[in-house]
Amino acid sequence: DNFEWANGYSKRFGITYVDYATQRRVPKDSYYWYRDFITKMHPERVGNEPELA
Numbered sequence: 480d481n482f483e484w485a486n487g488y489s490k491r492f493g494i495t496y497v498d499y500a501t502q503r504r505v506p507k508d509s510y511y512w513y514r515d516f517i518t519k520m521h522p523e524r525v526g527n528e529p530e531l532a
Contacts, residue, residue, distance in 0.1 A: 494510040518525050
């Protein structure tokens with residue numbers, strides 16, 4: 480998004496940390512909070528993801 484473009488690599492955004500050297504993504508605490516929030520708000524959808532071809 481525009482905030483990331485404006486700050487370049489100096490400020491980190493998002494719910495995952497990206498190691499630029501390896502491109503490895505590591506979930507931040509906010510990732511787990513969001514996952515739990517969505518699970519609580521829509522429990523009927525948990526485990527019902529469509530299969531990908």
